[in-house]
Amino acid sequence: MGKTLAENILSSKSGTDVHAGDIAVVPVDLAFVQDTTGPLTVRQFQASGLKKVSDPGKVALFLDHAAPSPRSELSNDHMLLRSFAAEQKCMIFDVGEGISHQIVAERLADPGQIIIGADSHSVTAGALGAFATGMGSTDVAMGMGLGKTWLRVPETIRVNVNGEFQKGVFAKDLILHVIGKIGADGATYKSIEFGGDTIDNMTISGRLTIANMAVEAGAKVGLFPSDRTTRRYLLSRGRGQHYKSIQPDPDAKYESVISIDASELEPTVSQPHTVDNVATAGKIKGKKISQVFIGTCTNGRVEDFEVAASILRHKKVHPGVRLLIGPASREVLLDSMKARFIQALVEAGGTVLPPGCAACLGVHQGVLGDGEACLSTANRNFKGRMGNPESFIYLASPATAAASALAGEIVDPREVM
Amino acid sequence: MLRGRVFKFGNDISTDLIVPGRLAHLRSNLPELAKHVLEDADPTFASRVKPGDFVVGGSNFGLGSSREHAPLVIKMAGVSAVLAKSAARIFFRNAINQGLPVLICDTDKISDGDELEVDLATGQIKDLTNGAELTSGKIPPVMLRILAEGGLIPYVQKYGDIKV
Numbered sequence: 001m002g003k004t005l006a007e008n009i010l011s012s013k014s015g016t017d018v019h020a021g022d023i024a025v026v027p028v029d030l031a032f033v034q035d036t037t038g039p040l041t042v043r044q045f046q047a048s049g050l051k052k053v054s055d056p057g058k059v060a061l062f063l064d065h066a067a068p069s070p071r072s073e074l075s076n077d078h079m080l081l082r083s084f085a086a087e088q089k090c091m092i093f094d095v096g097e098g099i100s101h102q103i104v105a106e107r108l109a110d111p112g113q114i115i116i117g118a119d120s121h122s123v124t125a126g127a128l129g130a131f132a133t134g135m136g137s138t139d140v141a142m143g144m145g146l147g148k149t150w151l152r153v154p155e156t157i158r159v160n161v162n163g164e165f166q167k168g169v170f171a172k173d174l175i176l177h178v179i180g181k182i183g184a185d186g187a188t189y190k191s192i193e194f195g196g197d198t199i200d201n202m203t204i205s206g207r208l209t210i211a212n213m214a215v216e217a218g219a220k221v222g223l224f225p226s227d228r229t230t231r232r233y234l235l236s237r238g239r240g241q242h243y244k245s246i247q248p249d250p251d252a253k254y255e256s257v258i259s260i261d262a263s264e265l266e267p268t269v270s271q272p273h274t275v276d277n278v279a280t281a282g283k284i285k286g287k288k289i290s291q292v293f294i295g296t297c298t299n300g301r302v303e304d305f306e307v308a309a310s311i312l313r314h315k316k317v318h319p320g321v322r323l324l325i326g327p328a329s330r331e332v333l334l335d336s337m338k339a340r341f342i343q344a345l346v347e348a349g350g351t352v353l354p355p356g357c358a359a360c361l362g363v364h365q366g367v368l369g370d371g372e373a374c375l376s377t378a379n380r381n382f383k384g385r386m387g388n389p390e391s392f393i394y395l396a397s398p399a400t401a402a403a404s405a406l407a408g409e410i411v412d413p414r415e416v417m
Numbered sequence: 418m419l420r421g422r423v424f425k426f427g428n429d430i431s432t433d434l435i436v437p438g439r440l441a442h443l444r445s446n447l448p449e450l451a452k453h454v455l456e457d458a459d460p461t462f463a464s465r466v467k468p469g470d471f472v473v474g475g476s477n478f479g480l481g482s483s484r485e486h487a488p489l490v491i492k493m494a495g496v497s498a499v500l501a502k503s504a505a506r507i508f509f510r511n512a513i514n515q516g517l518p519v520l521i522c523d524t525d526k527i528s529d530g531d532e533l534e535v536d537l538a539t540g541q542i543k544d545l546t547n548g549a550e551l552t553s554g555k556i557p558p559v560m561l562r563i564l565a566e567g568g569l570i571p572y573v574q575k576y577g578d579i580k581v
Contacts, residue, residue: 023559023581036441040485048570066441073442080445120483120507136485136511138569142579150559150579184429185477189506218480220506274429361438361482382431382481387439389457 002251004156005223006191009131009246013114020155020255029113029130031143032060034100035067036363037118039077040137042084045145052088054147059090060108062100067356069095070364090144098329098355101125101297104132105208106331110234110242111226114151116143121297121379123214127207128233129226129246134215154191154220155255157182158248161198163263168414170307171206172299172377172397174198174260175213176268180278181258188218190255193248195225198262204233205303212298213379216275267412269375270395273383281400281412291374292317292405294345294398295326295353296360299377302335304398309341311402311416312348318408323350324366326358348405362387375404418536419497421469425529426458428475432508434458435479435487444486451493468495471533473524475501479508488512488519498535500524500542500553513560516568520553527551537564 001019003011011017014024033041038061045053053059061081066074078095085092093103100117101124109115111129115122118140125132133151135143143149159178179186192214199207207224214222224230226246234243267281294300294308305325317323325345327333333355336342342352353359359366360378368374368391376386381393394410403413434457436450443450455462455472472491478501479487488511491499498518502525512519518537527533531546540553556564559581566572573579 023557025579025581036438036444037484039445040489044570048573050573065438071442073445077445118483118485120481122483134483134507136483136507136514138485138514139510142569142573146573146579148579150581152557184480185503185505188477188503218477218505361441362433363438363441367439380433380481382433384433384437384439384457387437389437 001253002249004191004252004254005193005225005246005248006131006154006156006221008248009112010151010153012112018153020153022153023150024153025148025150026114027148028058028116028143030058030060030108030115031140032062032100033118033137033140034065035063035077035081036065037137038081041118041141042080044138045141048141048145050145053090053144056088056090059088059144061085061090061092062103063093063095064099064356065361066363067095067354096330096354098332099297099357101212102328102332106237106329110239111230111244111246116140116149120215121212123219123222124208124212124297126211126214126222127204127224128230129224131221133220154189156191156193157187158193158195158254158257159260160257161194161196161260161262163198163261165262165265168267168399168417169265170397170399171202171209173265173268174262175210176270176278176395177265179213179217179276182217184216184274184276185218190219191221191223192217192219193223199224200227203303204229205301209298216379267397267400267414269400269410270381272381272392275381275395281396281410284410285412287410288373289375289404289409290320290372291322291324291366291368292401293324293326293359293366293374293376293378294401295328295358296378297328298379299398300326300328301332304377305336305341305345308398308402309344311399311413312406313344315348315406317349317405320408321405323405324353324359325350326353327355330355359386361385375401375410377401418534419469420534421471421497423471423473423527423529423531423533424462424466425527426472426474429477429480430458430474431481432479432484432487433481436484436490447489447493450486451490454490454494463494466494466496469497470495471498471500472496473500473527475524476503478504480505483507485511485515488515488517492517513564514569516564518564522551522553
């Protein structure tokens with residue numbers, strides 16, 4: 001029987017022929033934590049009696065959620081992680097390096113790997129054909145210590161996307177559309193596997209955006225084939241030798257298949273307070289916003305700032321709007337500076353935040369006031385997410401965000417592109 | 418056999434509603450964090466919940482972040498089990514790893530304030546207030562073994578490995 005991407009990767013890694021519903025024990029190629037889940041991981045690791053991580057080269061700690069730390073308690077958590085890294089001789093990416101998922105893509109993830117992260121958006125590395133999934137602190141602690149984990153082999157929803165995006169429509173609009181279609185729990189416990197000519201022609205940056213949000217439909221993984229685009233990306237990152245082609249079998253058995261004509265998609269927005277509450281930007285046009293946040297592991301890459309800069313260059317954001325720019329990594333910041341995208345965004349009135357999660361999750365930087373609305377390029381708009389349960393979060397592409405920053409209200413970016 | 422009172426919540430109770438990011442600085446101070454459990458869904462919950470009570474949600478309970486602090490503080494509040502129509506994957510796995518049972522059943526038949534009796538061994542749930550009888554969905558055997566040991570850490574301490 002033909003295998004899906006998930007079944008192919010898990011069969012290869014477990015050394016057994018596994019199909020949806022089976023339980024597989026697999027070696028872990030990368031186990032990582034961030035600064036709000038890592039301290040519990042360290043304590044659970046210590047409580048288990050394990051002394052050493054199984055392979056320090058496969059363990060990474062990221063200080064990205066509170067970066068730089070706004071409070072002494074979080075600074076102490078950072079100290080705990082630094083001392084664990086020193087003691088275990090594992091990788092640590094300190095304040096200012098950027099968001100775990102972006103750095104994992106830039107430097108660590110390879111096709112066919114098993115990656116577990118104590119952060120739900122660990123699914124991001126599925127863009128490179130890695131079986132990457134989010135787990136809790138204890139699971140990751142044991143993955144670090146034992147060098148393996150157990151996984152139930154997921155059923156797969158295949159999403160075929162064909163055709164060309166209209167101008168003003170991007171990968172973000174596609175994934176918001178998919179989540180709106182299947183619902184915030186439409187893929188719970190499952191793999192979402194993407195394919196079709198739109199996907200074949202999509203950059204790794206766009207694929208990262210889509211894989212990142214698979215978890216917003218409840219998915220365990222969001223998987224892309226490893227193809228020529230993956231190979232080019234790995235070559236550009238100095239990891240060309242790590243490339244291998246990974247494809248689903250032509251006769252793979254899917255739980256369901258969704259077909260999407262990319263040319264029919266429009267700029268799409270998630271409305272408060274759930275990600276699946278989607279509408280076209282045109283339909284909710286006119287909704288007043290007081291903050292626009294362009295950044296995060298979903299849409300904080302060079303391509304995203306390029307689009308935003310193309311809309312905001314030589315213009316000024318609406319006087320009622322605070323524009324926040326959150327590069328996903330130090331490298332993204334540097335490359336966006338060299339290309340003068342950051343220059344254009346700052347001249348337009350933007351405020352650049354340190355590389356990291358920034359305003360996304362309400363720890364610091366850009367917490368909203370009572371009744372305020374933010375248009376964000378992040379992945380989550382739950383009540384209270386940005387630090388205040390009395391505020392409202394809309395999610396959209398960097399193009400929609402930039403165009404709306406100019407207007408002071410949500411608009412369809414095609415009006416200004 | 419577990420017995421307690423129901424605290425009923427709606428659909429889509431996210432981990433942000435259980436332990437919001439704005440309280441990230443309390444994650445290394447769990448007793449303090451536990452005082453805020455489910456605060457953004459029901460500000461009175463933490464002061465009213467008693468040991469043995471049940472948290473009962475609708476669909477997609479625990480969606481969102483991987484923060485294991487969510488099931489951890491629910492357990493610390495004395496809650497003996499979470500019941501929901503469906504649960505998000507990471508929350509479900511985290512709860513089992515913390516030794517907090519999550520039972521999947523038709524929670525529409527359960528109301529706030531009802532008295533429940535839950536038999537973990539058989540998955541039978543009895544609503545003593547309205548007489549409804551429910552059966553929970555099956556949990557994979559590996560998770561039952563982890564739950565039986567009280568969580569993943571005691572499981573690994575006992576077996577020294579992950580066996581499925």
